[in-house]
Every structure is written in structure tokens, then in C-alpha cells.
Amino acid sequence: MSDVDFTLNGETRSVSVGTTQSLLSLLRDELELPGSKNACEQGECGSCTVLMDGAAVCACLVLAADADGSDITTVEGMASGDVLHAVQDALVAGGGVQCGFCTPGFVVAAAHLFESEPSPDRDQIREALSGNICRCTGYGAILRSLEDLAQR
Amino acid sequence: MTVTGTRTRGGIGESVVRPDGVPKVTGNFAYASDLTAEGMLWGATLRSPFARARLVRLDTSAALAIPGVHAVLTQEDVPGRPTFGQIVADQPVLVDGEARFWGEPAAIVAADDPDTARRAVAAIDIEWEELDPLVDMEEALELGEVFRHAPVRRGDPDSSGPVVVEGFYEIGMQDQAPLGTEAGLAVPDGEGGVDLWVTSQWTHEDHDQIWRSLDVKPGQVRQHPSGIGGAFGAREDMSLHIHVCMLALRTGRPVKMVYNRAESFPGHVHRHPARMWFRHEARADGTLTRVQARILLDGGAYTDTTPAVVANAVYFAVGPYRVDNVHVDGYGLRTNNPPAGAMRGFGVVQACFAHESQMDRLAAELAMDPLELRKRNALATGDPLATTGQIIETPLPTTDVIDRVAAMPLPAPDESEDPRRLPGGTGLTTSRSDVVRGVGYAVSIKNIAFSEAFDDYAEARVVLTAAGAEVHTAAVEVGQGMVTVLAQIARTALGVDRVAIVPADTGAIGSAGSTSASRQTQMTGGAVLEAARAVRELALQRGDGDDLTSEGVWRSGELVMTLDELCESGPLSHHTRFRHPPTEEPDENGQGTLHADFAVAAHRAVVDVDPELGLVRVVQVDTAQDIGLALNPQSVRGQIEGGIMQGVGLAVMEELVLDRGVIRNASFTDYLLPTFLDAPDVEIELIEEPSPWGPFGAKGIGEPPTISSTPAVVAAIRNATGRELNRVPVRPQDITGT
Ligand code: FES
Ligand code: FES
Numbered sequence: 046m047s048d049v050d051f052t053l054n055g056e057t058r059s060v061s062v063g064t065t066q067s068l069l070s071l072l073r074d075e076l077e078l079p080g081s082k083n084a085c086e087q088g089e090c091g092s093c094t095v096l097m098d099g100a101a102v103c104a105c106l107v108l109a110a111d112a113d114g115s116d117i118t119t120v121e122g123m124a125s126g127d128v129l130h131a132v133q134d135a136l137v138a139g140g141g142v143q144c145g146f147c148t149p150g151f152v153v154a155a156a157h158l159f160e161s162e163p164s165p166d167r168d169q170i171r172e173a174l175s176g177n178i179c180r181c182t183g184y185g186a187i188l189r190s191l192e193d194l195a196q197r
Numbered sequence: 198m199t200v201t202g203t204r205t206r207g208g209i210g211e212s213v214v215r216p217d218g219v220p221k222v223t224g225n226f227a228y229a230s231d232l233t234a235e236g237m238l239w240g241a242t243l244r245s246p247f248a249r250a251r252l253v254r255l256d257t258s259a260a261l262a263i264p265g266v267h268a269v270l271t272q273e274d275v276p277g278r279p280t281f282g283q284i285v286a287d288q289p290v291l292v293d294g295e296a297r298f299w300g301e302p303a304a305i306v307a308a309d310d311p312d313t314a315r316r317a318v319a320a321i322d323i324e325w326e327e328l329d330p331l332v333d334m335e336e337a338l339e340l341g342e343v344f345r346h347a348p349v350r351r352g353d354p355d356s357s358g359p360v361v362v363e364g365f366y367e368i369g370m371q372d373q374a375p376l377g378t379e380a381g382l383a384v385p386d387g388e389g390g391v392d393l394w395v396t397s398q399w400t401h402e403d404h405d406q407i408w409r410s411l412d413v414k415p416g417q418v419r420q421h422p423s424g425i426g427g428a429f430g431a432r433e434d435m436s437l438h439i440h441v442c443m444l445a446l447r448t449g450r451p452v453k454m455v456y457n458r459a460e461s462f463p464g465h466v467h468r469h470p471a472r473m474w475f476r477h478e479a480r481a482d483g484t485l486t487r488v489q490a491r492i493l494l495d496g497g498a499y500t501d502t503t504p505a506v507v508a509n510a511v512y513f514a515v516g517p518y519r520v521d522n523v524h525v526d527g528y529g530l531r532t533n534n535p536p537a538g539a540m541r542g543f544g545v546v547q548a549c550f551a552h553e554s555q556m557d558r559l560a561a562e563l564a565m566d567p568l569e570l571r572k573r574n575a576l577a578t579g580d581p582l583a584t585t586g587q588i589i590e591t592p593l594p595t596t597d598v599i600d601r602v603a604a605m606p607l608p609a610p611d612e613s614e615d616p617r618r619l620p621g622g623t624g625l626t627t628s629r630s631d632v633v634r635g636v637g638y639a640v641s642i643k644n645i646a647f648s649e650a651f652d653d654y655a656e657a658r659v660v661l662t663a664a665g666a667e668v669h670t671a672a673v674e675v676g677q678g679m680v681t682v683l684a685q686i687a688r689t690a691l692g693v694d695r696v697a698i699v700p701a702d703t704g705a706i707g708s709a710g711s712t713s714a715s716r717q718t719q720m721t722g723g724a725v726l727e728a729a730r731a732v733r734e735l736a737l738q739r740g741d742g743d744d745l746t747s748e749g750v751w752r753s754g755e756l757v758m759t760l761d762e763l764c765e766s767g768p769l770s771h772h773t774r775f776r777h778p779p780t781e782e783p784d785e786n787g788q789g790t791l792h793a794d795f796a797v798a799a800h801r802a803v804v805d806v807d808p809e810l811g812l813v814r815v816v817q818v819d820t821a822q823d824i825g826l827a828l829n830p831q832s833v834r835g836q837i838e839g840g841i842m843q844g845v846g847l848a849v850m851e852e853l854v855l856d857r858g859v860i861r862n863a864s865f866t867d868y869l870l871p872t873f874l875d876a877p878d879v880e881i882e883l884i885e886e887p888s889p890w891g892p893f894g895a896k897g898i899g900e901p902p903t904i905s906s907t908p909a910v911v912a913a914i915r916n917a918t919g920r921e922l923n924r925v926p927v928r929p930q931d932i933t934g935t
Contacts, residue, residue: 063312073231074311078224079224079227079228079230079231080223080224080225081224082228082230082376082377082426083230083378083455083457084376084377084378084426084458084865085458085864085865086457086458087458087864087865087866089864089865089866090376090865092376119224120222120223120224121223121224121225123223124223129219129222129223133219133222133223134222136218136222137214137215137218137219137222138214140212140214140215140831140832140834140835142215142217142218142221142222143427143676143677143678143835143839144375144376144377144425144426144427144428144675144676145217145218145221145222145226145426145676146228146375146376146377146426146427146676147376148221148222149222149224152222152224168615168617168618170873171617171873171874171876172617172623172873172874174873175872175873175874176872177872177873178376178865178870178872179376180373180374180375180376180427180429180839180843180870181376181427181676181677181835181839182835182838182839182842183835183838183839183840183841183842183843183871183876183879184838184842184873184876185834185835185838185876185879186831186834186835186838187873188873188876
């Protein structure tokens with residue numbers, strides 16, 4: 046076990062974690078933040094994407110111990126109170142959500158994209174989100190939702 | 198009655214947003230894998246490492262001795278019926294002396310935390326004697342390992358046509374790969390019963406199997422609807438349901454189980470691999486005179502839904518075409534390959550790849566335009582279905598879907614050197630000058646809802662209170678958007694805007710049937726329409742009015758009773774059980790009125806191929822689909838695009854690689870799924886000719902997009918390369934010929 050101090054969705058947290066525990070397991074199983082999803086635990090699907098010091102990372106590939114000193118934002122930290130993040134709003138309005146299991150990962154990855162590039166074009170959106178698998182939508186509605194947002 | 202609808206917001210025809218959209222984007226939507234309970238234990242599973250093996254020794258004592266381990270159970274611990282299964286209960290709850298597929302559960306554990314549970318699984322002392330697995334379909338047929346043989350004999354067996362084409366076709370095993378893996382939480386009720394939240398497509402069917410194996414009374418198991426991360430057929434048959442209940446009842450504590458991805462691959466049924474031989478005969482003008490086919494489907498070790506999948510493959514073997522002489526034999530075979538059952542398209546996917554490949558082959562033989570050939574033989578209302586002889590009484594716009602898709606503009610040739618638009622993608626393997634474009638078409642017909650005399654029904658209850666209406670149903674939302682559409686139907690039928698869907702457990706209402714076979718919009722939608730109309734009638738009677746809106750009851754344009762006043766003496770409620778028109782059992786020749794409704798679709802695929810490297814990029818897939826009526830245009834589009842993506846996946850990349858029954862690529866690293874960069878552009882034409890029994894004329898829409906998109910993509914690759922390509926998925930070496 047090791048002690049980890051970090052900022053999680055704007056709050057400072059101190060927890061002790063197992064040496065082999067992933068950040069995803071820490072979030073889901075211990076910190077009661079099940080929004081980040083576990084669909085592969087191999088860094089292949091992006092369902093577990095969180096922001097770590099401003100970078101989008103797969104929480105399943107990050108050791109919880111390595112979160113020490115970092116600033117983590119999960120999908121639960123994207124909205125401000127009842128006000129959705131623009132990306133969240135766009136996905137709901139544009140039909141970019143079906144089963145929703147991929148959605149938390151898309152929300153975080155897309156928010157990250159829009160932070161660095163406020164009006165991405167089609168190919169930029171597709172490339173930036175190519176690490177996030179969606180099995181339901183065929184990506185069309187996700188693309189349209191985010192293109193709409195990019196043009197706003 | 199009159200349906201006003203005009204003053205109702207969020208009724209049919211609008212792209213109403215999902216009620217679960219906001220919880221899903223904020224991470225607050227609870228999936229089965231997110232549930233917890235006070236004092237909860239974690240389950241884990243020990244699995245067979247062989248496709249076939251005799252269980253020599255199984256000793257749980259070392260595992261039980263680990264601190265924090267509360268139960269280790271084997272087949273001997275199953276309290277009731279030792280087997281389960283939807284059509285035939287032939288699968289042991291846990292290995293019963295012989296493992297019959299790779300990954301078959303042999304023992305289950307409950308422990309304080311997931312780590313301890315995993316350590317306990319590793320500590321179980323188990324010895325296997327590996328046996329020779331049966332993995333070849335032809336061999337299984339020779340050995341008589343047949344779940345079902347479905348024959349069709351129609352017309353003159355000796356008829357023949359002057360023009361003949363034959364082909365042999367193969368389909369690899371596709372995985373549904375829903376993003377949410379199998380998960381469940383069982384909570385004992387302290388009185389010998391259990392409440393279960395689990396990934397399921399049909400809670401009542403599961404329930405009927407679970408209580409039998411637990412040896413409790415039916416009402417003592419309550420299966421609740423739960424948040425589900427996709428299904429596509431994978432949850433039509435049970436996975437960990439009985440296991441997690443057994444552990445909960447044995448320990449007296451809530452138990453949660455979640456499969457990891459590696460377990461999920463063998464942990465659910467898959468699309469049946471197929472080997473098919475087809476012979477088409479025609480006159481010189483292209484009129485089909487005879488179709489003969491032999492279809493083998495690999496069902497794995499247990500029955501699951503294989504008999505119904507075989508039926509679909511056989512009855513839709515000809516596709517949406519007229520022909521008077523048909524001779525088909527379909528077999529579902531028992532092997533030691535991974536389990537096979539339902540996946541989107543359910544048997545028709547396999548048959549359609551073969552019959553559409555044949556139609557192209559025949560067109561080439563006749564030197565005829567492939568679409569012209571299809572139109573010449575297009576099945577229409579009033580025709581008998583070529584296989585079963587059932588007269589099609591519902592609208593069937595086969596010619597229309599073909600014409601509409603053919604009339605859609607083709608994408609401009611791509612000159613771009615941007616690797617994101619080239620076959621092989623950002624691997625920078627191909628340059629534009631090496632790329633050839635191809636175009637291909639395919640057409641399909643699919644049955645809607647359950648067939649062959651199955652008593653297919655859906656229950657719903659609509660309750661009107663001063664706060665609005667509630668729709669109670671056990672129908673499972675798996676992501677497809679049923680909850681949105683049911684509320685829209687209720688709003689339009691009632692005239693009331695505020696409608697909430699209340700998911701009901703198996704004890705609270707009767708079955709809504711399975712969320713499969715493209716059936717829920719028509720079936721539970723039909724039930725909701727019936728119940729909502731009845732409640733509206735009750736309201737008009739109670740208020741002595743002629744119209745109902747969100748404000749209340751109206752008479753001659755005047756509000757005569759508010760909703761509050763209307764419901765003062767209690768809520769208005771109606772419960773209904775909706776059935777589709779009855780269907781028949783097939784006779785010994787496969788003849789009869791076997792199906793309740795049909796839908797047709799046509800697809801056109803445009804591909805860019807690097808023939809030297811065997812790389813494909815699917816540029817665009819356009820479709821015209823017969824949908825009855827678009828209840829929610831945005832949802833319709835979402836279903837069509839998602840379905841096409843899965844069809845494209847089967848065409849060019851998705852396959853479980855098997856080696857003596859063992860899956861060699863049971864991970865997302867090795868089982869390739871289409872990503873954003875693989876997604877084609879999709880243009881859609883909707884054909885709206887009302888179904889006679891779908892709510893407001895709507896038809897099921899979920900499966901057709903997956904069916905003919907696969908052969909359309911392959912036809913396009915053939916068009917680009919001149920290769921025969923008789924197998925999907927098409928691999929690079931199939932294109933390069935090396
Ligand atoms: S769960 Fe982390 S990438 Fe799939
Ligand atoms: S919405 Fe289901 S996986 Fe994306």
C-alpha cells in the first residue's frame with residue numbers, strides 16, 4: 046500500500062492504494078466514482094478516459110500510485126453543478142448517446158479536444174476520438190453532435 | 198377514437214431526446230456493473246481451459262480456507278434443476294463432469310473483494326483430462342450432432358433453368374462485443390428469495406430458468422431491469438445469472454459479479470459461423486426458376502437459440518425474391534466451438550451474404566445489371582415468400598428500396614492523400630495512386646418479432662395521475678432508445694405530455710418479451726398504444742368529454758375537468774397484453790404462415806481498396822430501409838448507422854479466431870472493432886409504408902441495417918478487385934491472393 050494525495054474533480058483527496066491497483070479501480074471501486082467505465086482494461090476502448098494534469102489518459106493503464114500529486118478530472122467532474130459541459134449537451138441533443146457505456150470516455154476525450162482546438166473539423170474529430178470505441182452508434186451521431194458544437 | 202396529438206409535445210414523429218441521455222453523459226447512469234449493496238461480496242469464476250475435457254478432480258478446500266472467502270460452489274451445489282437453456286435446458290449450470298467449450302464455468306467463488314475472489318479461483322485444485330474437441334461442422338453433421346434440421350421443399354423438385362450459378366460461402370464467428378461486459382448483483386431477501394439486477398435482454402425468460410435451478414418458487418426470484426451497456430443478442434441467453442444468485446443464497450449476502458473482457462468473449466453466445474452452398478437457376482431473361490441451398494451453422498455445445506437461428510437462415514435463404522421452386526436444408530450443429538446464439542440479424546445475416554453474392558454472380562453470368570436482375574425478381578405484396586409459401590400481405594417495398602438507393606448520389610472520387618482517408622489509415626501504408634474504388638449493392642428481407650407459432654406477447658400498464666402518465670413495462674432498454682419511443686407513443690395516444698417510463702421487475706408485471714428480433718417498438722410499443730388509448734377512453738368517460746390534453750378533459754373546445762380533478766377519485770389505469778397476428782408451425786416441407794411481419798432494406802457500399810496490400814477503407818454506405826413510420830427520426834438514424842457499422846465490421850475485420858475451439862483473440866487488442874476512422878459516411882432514405890399492426894404503422898428497424906450492409910461491402914470490394922471473395926470477414930490475403 047502507498048499513500049496518494051491528489052486533486053480529484055477539484056477536491057483534494059488522500060487515500061492509500063494497492064501497489065498494483067489501477068486508477069480506474071481506485072475511482073470505481075473505492076472512491077464511488079463509477080462514471081469512468083471498464084470495458085477492456087487494456088487501453089483499447091477509451092471508456093475509462095480521464096484527464097490527468099490536462100492530458101487524456103486511460104485510467105485502466107495508470108497505476109493509482111502514480112496519481113500522487115496529480116490533478117484528475119473524471120466524467121463526474123465535467124459539468125458545473127446542473128450546467129452540462131458543452132460537449133455533454135451536444136451529445137445528448139445530437140443523439141450521440143445510445144447505451145452510453147462509451148459515453149463518459151467520449152465526453153472526456155472530446156472535452157479535451159475542444160480545449161486545445163475549439164473548432165475542430167471532421168477529420169480532426171475522427172482522429173482525436175479514434176481511441177474511443179463505440180459499439181452502438183456507428184459514430185455518425187457523435188460526429189454530428191461535435192461538428193455542431195464546433196460550428197457554434 | 199381520435200388522436201389529436203397536435204397539442205402534444207414529444208409525441209411520435211419528433212426527434213425527442215433520450216430521457217436517460219443526461220445521466221449517461223454525466224456518468225450518473227447506473228449500469229449493472231456499477232451497482233453496490235451493503236455487505237456485498239464479489240464473485241469470480243473458474244473456467245475450463247480446454248474446448249473439451251473430462252473433469253478428473255475438483256477440490257475446493259484450499260480455496261475455502263483463504264480468509265475472506267465465503268463460498269466456493271460447483272455443479273453439486275446447484276439446488277434445483279441442474280441445467281438451463283431457453284429452448285432446451287441442456288447446459289449444466291457449472292461443468293457436470295465434462296467441459297464442452299473453452300471457458301465453460303466450472304466453479305464459482307464469493308469473497309470479500311475481487312482480489313481475494315480471484316486468488317480463491319486460482320487456489321481451487323482442479324485436474325482436467327483434455328479430450329479431442331469436435332470443431333468441424335461437416336464432421337458434426339456426419340456424427341448426427343444436430344440441434345435442428347430445417348428443410349424447405351417448395352415447387353417442382355425437377356425444375357431447372359438454363360443459366361446456373363453455384364457458390365460456396367463462409368462466415369466467421371462475430372462477437373457482439375457490447376461495451377458493457379456481463380454483470381449482475383444478487384441480493385438475498387432473507388426469506389429464501391433473491392432480487393437480481395443483471396445484464397439481460399428478457400428478464401421474464403431468465404427468471405423462468407433461474408428459479409428452477411435455485412429450487413425456489415417463481416415469485417421468490419425478482420429480476421429487475423438494469424442499466425445495460427449494449428446487447429446485440431449477446432444477452433438473449435443467460436450468463437452469470439444463476440451463479441450470482443446461488444452465491445447470494447448460500448452466503449446470505451449480496452454478491453456482485455462482473456466479467457472482465459477476456460471472460461466476456463467466451464461468456465456469451467456469438468453469431469453462428471456458417472458454411473453454405475447455393476445453386477441458383479434462371480431463365481436467360483433473368484427470371485429465377487429454382488434456388489437450392491445447404492446451410493450449416495455452428496451452434497457450439499448447447500442449444501441456446503440455435504433452432505430459431507437455423508429457421509431464419511433457411512426461410513430467408515432466397516432473400517426478397519420470387520421463385521417457385523426452392524429446395525433448402527439448414528442444419529444447426531453441436532460442436533465444441535464457443536457458444537452461438539443470437540446476434541443482430543439472427544441467421545439472416547449468414548443467408549443474405551450467400552444469396553446476394555449469388556445474385557451478383559448470376560447477373561455476371563447473364564451479363565445483366567445486378568440491380569435490374571434483383572428488380573426483375575423483386576418480391577412484392579401479394580407474392581408468396583419463396584421458401585415458406587406465405588403470402589405477403591403487408592407492404593413490402595422491395596423495388597422501392599432498390600430504386601431509392603440506386604438514385605442516391607455517389608460520393609466524389611477522393612483525391613486526398615490524407616492518411617485518415619486512405620486504406621490502412623494513419624499507418625501511412627498506402628498512397629492514393631495505388632487505390633481502386635469499388636461500388637456494390639445488396640438487398641435483404643428480415644422477419645420482425647418471433648415466428649413459427651411462438652406465443653409472442655408484450656404486457657404494459659399505463660397509469661394516469663395528476664402528475665402525468667406512467668408506462669409500466671418489463672421491456673429491457675439495452676441502449677436502442679426504446680424508452681424514448683414508448684413515451685412518444687404514450688404521449689400521442691393519450692394527448693398528455695408528461696410521460697414517465699417505469700421499468701418493472703418480473704414480479705410487478707408480465708413479460709414484455711425479448712428485446713430482440715427488432716420487436717420491441719412493434720410489440721411493447723403496440724401494448725403501450727393499446728393501454729394508452731384505453732386510458733384516454735376512461736378519461737373521456739369520467740370527464741364526459743371529447744378530448745384529453747395535459748390540462749385535462751375538454752368538451753367542445755372547453756376545458757371541463759383539469760387533470761387534478763380527473764384523478765381526484767384515483768388514477769386511471771389500463772393493463773394490456775398485446776399479441777401480433779398469430780403465426781403457424783412449419784409443415785414437414787417448411788411451408789406455412791410462419792412470420793408476423795417483414796422488412797426490406799437495400800445497401801450500397803463504396804470502398805477504396807489497395808489491391809496489392811489487401812487494405813480496404815469503406816468510404817460510404819448508403820441505404821434505403823422500409824421502416825413503416827419514423828417514430829423518432831434521430832433514433833432511426835442512430836439504429837441504422839450503428840447497424841451498418843456492425844455489418845461493415847463483419848465484412849472486413851471482425852472475427853473470433855478459433856484454434857481447436859479455443860478463442861485466440863479474446864481481447865480488444867486482438868479482436869478488431871471498427872473505430873471512428875473506420876466509420877463510413879452514411880446516407881439514408883426512409884421508406885414509410887405502414888405496417889398493419891405496428892404502432893401508428895411503425896416497423897422494427899434494428900436488424901436490417903446489419904444484414905445487407907455486409908454483402909454490399911463485399912460486392913464493392915469484388916467490384917474494385919475482381920476477386921471472388923466467398924468468405925467474410927474479407928482478410929488482406931483474400932484480396933492479395935497470397
Ligand atoms: S477500459 Fe481502459 S481503455 Fe478500455
Ligand atoms: S453508445 Fe453504446 S457503446 Fe457507444
